[in-house]
Amino acid sequence: MRRYVPPLQDMQFVIERVLGAPAQWPDLPALADHDIETARHVLTEAGRFAADVLAPLNAVGDREGCTWTDGQVATPAGFAGAYRAYVEAGWPSLGCAPEWGGQGLPHLLEAAVQEMLVSANHAWSMYPGLLHGAYACLAAHGDSALKALYLPRLASGEWLCTMCLTEPQAGSDLGRIRTRATERDGAYAIDGGKIFISGGEHDLTDNIVHLVLARHPGGPPGPRGLSLFLVPKVLPDTGERNAVYCDGVESKLGIRGSATCSMRFEGARGWLLGEPCKGLxxxxxxxNAARLGVGLQGVAHGEAAYKHALRYARERIQGRPAPGAAEGTEPVPIARHPAVHANLAAQRCAVEGARMLAYWTAQLLDESEYAPTPDQRRDAHERLALLTPLVKAWCTRAGFEVADQALQVFGGHGYIEETGAAQALRDSRIPLLYEGTNEIQAVDLLVRKIVADGGAAYGHLLDDLEAAARHDGRGLEQQAVQLDALAAHRRLLAGLIRESAEDPGYPYRAADDFLRAAALLCLGRWWLKVLALSRGDGAAPRGKAATACHFFDTVLPGIAHVEHRIRCARRALPDLDDCD
Amino acid sequence: MRRYVPPLQDMQFVIERVLGAPAQWPDLPALADHDIETARHVLTEAGRFAADVLAPLNAVGDREGCTWTDGQVATPAGFAGAYRAYVEAGWPSLGCAPEWGGQGLPHLLEAAVQEMLVSANHAWSMYPGLLHGAYACLAAHGDSALKALYLPRLASGEWLCTMCLTEPQAGSDLGRIRTRATERDGAYAIDGGKIFISGGEHDLTDNIVHLVLARHPGGPPGPRGLSLFLVPKVLPDTGERNAVYCDGVESKLGIRGSATCSMRFEGARGWLLGEPCKGLxxxxxxxNAARLGVGLQGVAHGEAAYKHALRYARERIQGRPAPGAAEGTEPVPIARHPAVHANLAAQRCAVEGARMLAYWTAQLLDESEYAPTPDQRRDAHERLALLTPLVKAWCTRAGFEVADQALQVFGGHGYIEETGAAQALRDSRIPLLYEGTNEIQAVDLLVRKIVADGGAAYGHLLDDLEAAARHDGRGLEQQAVQLDALAAHRRLLAGLIRESAEDPGYPYRAADDFLRAAALLCLGRWWLKVLALSRGDGAAPRGKAATACHFFDTVLPGIAHVEHRIRCARRALPDLDDCD
Structure with a gap:
């Protein structure tokens, strides 16, 4: 069985030193009660819960999966008990507002906790995974009666919730949704079918709160006719079962312990959330909260897979050292073989870089909500809007690629399910698909958030990166690498925006690569900070500075080829073979 | 269910036009009877068998897997029947020598047939997959009695065979093998355990011929003490059951219809193949034959996954075209979205490039065996030795990456097992691991086959590439791209060989990237040929020339970053985190 050991040292290093977050909390009124001690306590306890309670259920959850019988869904053995323990320990309320029973902790700490839960057991973490997003949505859009009724139960974890968007004909294109609402008795009746609903039915809580996107009565066709409705499984006032049913669970590549449900609404009673036809x-x-959460899943998978492979590589004796190596000629653990070592070093660089990106974004989420002035909140929000799709797509790809590289370390044993590396590969593939495929994230970033405003907001982010490079990189040879890359990127961006006006298809073709380039530059910012810190009081974990050098030596220079491809995307794409 | 449509048009284009193989057969005496008509007939019939008989069993084989009961293994429903049909149609004898009942067809055609079988049903193809390799091994090393007894049964497919190498403590490092042979009654008794034995036990044939690597009596420890033994499941002379038993089958990530067995030899009767202690x-x-076969599996997975995704992308209506696109504003098939189109175009380029590499290598195998003069055979063999690990590692990685990109085209539906894209991802992962991991291929190429002879043999291959570029690339702008890349590569190689003398670990650290660079240059050779052909009589498939341009525009330039990383590999690698 794959163990999970929380990476507390690196988490603390990123939160406390790289991002300097606890030092910032006294200036954010809502977070002023929290400090380094809170942070360390939360991480230690969450790490213990993840390692002791969730990790032991990871393999069994995958083997057993969920079973559907006559509309009921049984989760794998132990899942419901672990959820009770989670609720009793107060974990669901972590990031919820104190007025609704929450603990009001920084989103950054919630992010670190989320990483640990997913590393230990991604499938299980899907059940409470949407709690906070639903809580935020209801807090923002519910009327006071709905809030009073539902928010405390969500904050406590007494009830769980879902997000019901997808239909067979409406995946990325939500404008095709057919599920419809009709007014009835001061509320709405919802009719239609939804698919791919995570936690649509299960045995963890007595009630499940569905947030359902459906056509508003009399609304226009397409996405502008959609409203968001709250549809509970059980009506809280009467205790009556609502007309929402689970017709089956999917057999999936991974996260098999998470129930992915087909749902049927047959005149189910629902309440409008927010304005009519403003459902999207x-x-x-x-x-948006979910997308950051998905990015963190990528970090989590990378972390767990890398450490799993590292432990194996240190135990597995196979082959002799390369000739002339200092180790002599006796058989050695495979971690000492240069090819395996290089593979593991690349994994470490990918995981720790992705963690810095995702945690930074969570820090910006805190600033966007809690910074004292509107200007500060607006600035943070502007960066957050850019970084959310970037983190979603980059970190999930990194997580899957690390899971793939980690599996390779196990050789043929990696292909046997018992080892656990195969499950990691399977589980880590879903984050690239859900909450908007990675391609949709890239289009969101480049087309909607960069080209649309002529690069203004993105220009501010690049200014931040440049200022950071000038400050953190003083006296470092890597400073020039980062600054040169930034300058080249600005030139590319100017051309791209200009040419997109004439060829609107161009940014769509270039979007995936553009997101990669942007991510590399953001990574450069934080690896430079790591180098600056390493030069200081030596508080960086072992091998950290060398990993930062590895990034600037071997990863960042790849941006030249990525940007070359962005330029090539001006040309039309080749026809696809149609001989069959 | 995923259909399979054989890519006959591209196969014929590569075999007939790009490689010009049939035109060459009259000069290779053993192949002089074959021509374009033979080739087309074989491909058409094999394609029909793959599509009609094997493809319908692919999903069911994955669902059912193999079941082990008291030492017996039941393959999935339909597998045994399909094998009988395969034998009756004479497919096993395709590449075997006429003197042993074979058809003596070119290896190149066998390779194309192999691709089709694997595209349709990788798991099933594992059973006959080793037939030819075992046949070649026995033909080269068996004494006349063994040959007379076994070769006709292998050529006809009456009996199947295995390769028994791996033991729990001996994977990549075969020197650790413990299974031992002792002399008994003019032959040997074999004792020990083997794992990961494909087709070690099954219900397809009455007898199974195991080729077993074991310690020779009195031999030295390590790899130089190993001999190869032929150990039949049933002793042909007496019909008696030999003491070789299957203790279980593995639960694997993919190719679940292929029985991966743990085998126990308890004084099983075996016969020496080749010289004592020359087993390796x-x-x-x-x-080596198996490694080329594994490379072809990568081509096969890429082909099947790309076409599956292409069909889906042409049927799935979702979203509107990019603004300003010629298609108007009505919903369109996702194949018309630029991001999906770009993804599919990259898949096509990867698959068709990998096919040219693998088929070229099969053509060299024909030349190495059948060319009229010893010099010609030696030259072909020299290239073959370099290209075998390259094709194994590059094509298998390409196949998996295409399966991954293809899955992405399906969005969330790709994660549901029913669609078939998930099975493709799982099945396509094993070729990167077995028959020597891809990392071992890279070390074989760079350390053993390039650095060891000071780059002499590899220099001849580069000379070939340069001559081809000068000839085929005349008047093409891409000629300079290829020639410049070749010149830069030669400079890099000279430095690498020089520095490896001082730092023997360097080529081990650089090996993976070096293999990538070499593969890109080999691909450049053939895509240039495609451009030359496209300029001619227009016989190239639709979009082929544009795909070649896509390669030179966006893929080949990546070699600069790959070679930059090779240079960086001179530095020591960072320490790995050991906080847990």
Whole structure:
């Protein structure tokens, strides 16, 4: 069985030193009660819960999966008990507002906790995974009666919730949704079918709160006719079962312990959340939080897979050292073989870089909500809007690629399910798909958030990166690498925006690569900070500075080829073979 | 269910036009009877068998897997029947010598047939997959009695065979093998355990011929004490059951219809193949053929996954075209979205490039065996030795990456097992691991086959590439791209060989990237040929020339970053985190 050991040292290093977050909390009124001690306590306890309670259920959850019988869904053995323990320990309320029973902790700490839960057991973490997003959506859009009724139960974890968007004909294109609402008795009746609903039915809580995107009565066709409705499984006032049913669970590549449900609404009673026909906007409050959460899943998978492979590589004796190596000629653990060592070093660089990106974004989420002035909140929000799709796509790809590289370390044993590396590969693949595929994130970033405003907001982010490079990089040879890359990127961006006006298809073709380039530059910012810190009091973990050098030597220079491809995307794409 | 449509048009284009193989057969005496008509007939019939008989069993084989009961293994429903049909149609004898009942067809055609079988059903293809390698090994190393007894049964497919190498403590490091042979009654008794034995037990044939690597009596420890033994499941002379038993089958990530067995030899009767203590060399005859076969599996997975995704993308209506696109504003198939189109175009380029590499290598195998003069055979063999690990590692990585990109085209539906894209991802992962991991291929290429002879043989291959570029690239702008890349590569190689003398660990650290660079240059050779052909009589498939341009525009330039990383590998690698 794959163990999980929380990476507390690196988490603390990133939160405390790289991002300097606890030092910032006294200036954010809502977070002023929290400090380094809170942070360390939360991480230690969450790490213990993840390692002791969740990790032991990871393999069994995958083997057993969920079973559907006559509309009921049984989760794998131990899942419900672990959820009770989670609720009793007060974990669901972590990031919720104190007025609704929450603990009001920084989103950054919630992010670190989320990483640990997913590393230990991604499938299990799906059940409470949407709690906070639903909580935020309801807090922003619910009327006071709905809030009073539902928020305390969500904050406590007494009830769980879902996000019901997808239909067979409406995946990325939500404008095709057919599920419809009709007014009835001061509320709404919802009719239609939804698919791919995580936690649509299960045996963890007595009630499940569905947030459902459906056509508003009399609304226009397409996405502008959609409203968001709250549809509980059980009506809280009467205790009556609502007309929402689970017709089956999917057999999936991974996260098999998470129930992915087909749902049927047959005149189910629902309440409007937010304005009529503004469902997409209301839902995006939830979706944006969810997208950061999905990015963190990538970090989590990378972390768990890398450490799993590292432990194995240190135990597995196979082959002799390369000739002339200092180790002599006796058989050695494979971690000492240069090819394996290089593979593991690349994994470490990918995981720790992704962690800095995702945690930075969580820090910006805190600033966007809690910074004292509107200007500060607006600035943070502007960066957050850019970084959310970037983190979602980059970190999930990194997590899957590390899981793939980690599996390779196990050789043939990696292909046997018993080892656990195969499950990691399977589980880590879903984050690239859900909450908007990675391609949709890239289009969101480049087309909607960069080209649309002529690069203004993105220009501010690049200014931040440049200022940071000038400050943190003083006296470092890597400073020039980062500054040169930034300058080249600005030139590319100017051309891209200009040419997109004439060829609107160009940014769509270039979007995936553009997101990669942007991510590399953001990574450069934080690896430079790591180098600056390493030069200082030596508080960086072992090998950290060398890993930062590895990034600037071997990873960042790849941006030249990525940007070359962005330029090539001006040309039309080749026809696809159609001989069959 | 995923259909399979054989890519006959591209196969014929590569075999007939790009490689010009049939035009060459009259000069290779053993192949002089074959021509374009033979080739087309074989491909058409094999394609029909793959599509009609094997493809319908692919999903069911994955669902059912193999079941082990008291030492017996039941393959999935339909597998045994399909094998009978395969034998009756004469497919096993395709590449075997006429003197042993074979058809003596070019290896190149066998390779194309192999690709089709794997595209349709990788798990099933594992059973006959080693037939030819075992046949070649026995033909090269068996005495006349063994040959007379076994070769006709292998050529006809009446009996199947295995390659028994791996033990729990001996994976990549075969020197750790413990299974031992003792002399008994003019033959040997074999004792020990083997794992990961594909087709070690099944219900397809009455007898199974195991080729077993074991310690020779009195031999030295390590790899030089190993001999190769032939150990039949049933003793042909007496019909008696030999003491070789299957203790279980593995639960694997993919190719679940292929029985991966743990085998126990308890004084099983075996016969020596080749010289005592020369087992590794004898086994490598089989292993090299197997490695090319594994590379072809990568091509096969890429082909099947790309076409599956292409069909889906042409049917799935979702979203509107990019603003300003010629298609108007109505919903369109996702294949018309630029991001999806770009993804599919990259897949096509990867698959068709990998096919050219693998088929070229199969053509060199024909030349190395059948060319009229010893010099010609030696030259072909020299290239073959370099290209075998390259094709194994590059094509298998390409196949998996295409399966991954193809899955992405399906969005969330790709994660549901029913769609078939998930099975493709799982099945396509094993070729990167077995028959020597891809990292071992890279070390084989760079350390053993390039650095060891000071780059002499590899220099001849580069000369070929340069001559081809000068000839095929005349008047093409891409000629300079290829020639410049070749010149830069030669400079890099000279430095690498020089520095490896001082730092023997360097080529081990650089090996993976070096293999990538070499593969890109080999691909450049053939895509240039495609451009030359496209300029001619227009016989190239639709979009082919544009795909070649896509390669030179966006893929080949990546070699600069790959070679930059090779240079960086001179530095020591960072320490790995050891906080847990």
């Amino acid at each position: 906007a209301a839902m995006f409050v939830m979706m | 060399a004898a086994m490598f005859v089989m292993m």
